[in-house]
Amino acid sequence: MRTRLLALALSITFAAPLAAQGWMADMHRDVNDVQKKMIDLAKAMPENTFDWRPSAGTRSVREALLHVASDNYLIPIMMGKPAPASTGITSDFATVAKYEKRAIPKAQIVAELEASFVHLHQAMGLTTDANAAEVTDFFGQKYTRSRAMVATVTHLHEHLGQMIAYARSNNVTPPWSKQ
Numbered sequence: 001m002r003t004r005l006l007a008l009a010l011s012i013t014f015a016a017p018l019a020a021q022g023w024m025a026d027m028h029r030d031v032n033d034v035q036k037k038m039i040d041l042a043k044a045m046p047e048n049t050f051d052w053r054p055s056a057g058t059r060s061v062r063e064a065l066l067h068v069a070s071d072n073y074l075i076p077i078m079m080g081k082p083a084p085a086s087t088g089i090t091s092d093f094a095t096v097a098k099y100e101k102r103a104i105p106k107a108q109i110v111a112e113l114e115a116s117f118v119h120l121h122q123a124m125g126l127t128t129d130a131n132a133a134e135v136t137d138f139f140g141q142k143y144t145r146s147r148a149m150v151a152t153v154t155h156l157h158e159h160l161g162q163m164i165a166y167a168r169s170n171n172v173t174p175p176w177s178k179q
């Protein structure tokens with residue numbers, strides 16, 4: 001019962017914190033949209049497609065989904081919110097590569113995605129309209145918090161497009177396209 005309640009809690013779209021006003025509220029809404037679509041695609045794809053990759057040297061479905069989850073932990077590190085210790089992810093890229101290469105089942109990947117988006121929203125809550133111009137070290141470059149948020153959302157959309165192409169290549173119609 002507790003596991004089902006946790007799964008239900010994680011599947012609920014995260015609402016922007018009260019502090020998120022203006023453009024940060026828009027960032028949360030946009031991430032919510034990507035989050036729902038990414039998780040719906042992961043759920044819609046049969047588990048036997050998770051090792052499919054479009055060509056040698058590219059990420060498999062499993063690796064692409066775990067990449068999204070890993071970056072939902074890695075990017076917040078740059079913004080001042082460490083990843084949960086249970087992920088093993090630090091600012092060391094080797095920890096990210098290890099996380100992404102795990103051969104875990106579909107159900108666990110979906111759970112990892114859900115938890116990673118909760119973490120990302122929490123980290124996004126550290127950026128407000130008031131501190132948006134603050135400069136931070138973002139992967140070795142000087143970015144304002146607002147630029148880092150735009151880069152984060154853009155990155156998520158890039159991988160949503162990738163996952164749509166992966167799904168369609170495996171004869172899976174995105175659930176929101178069926179309506």
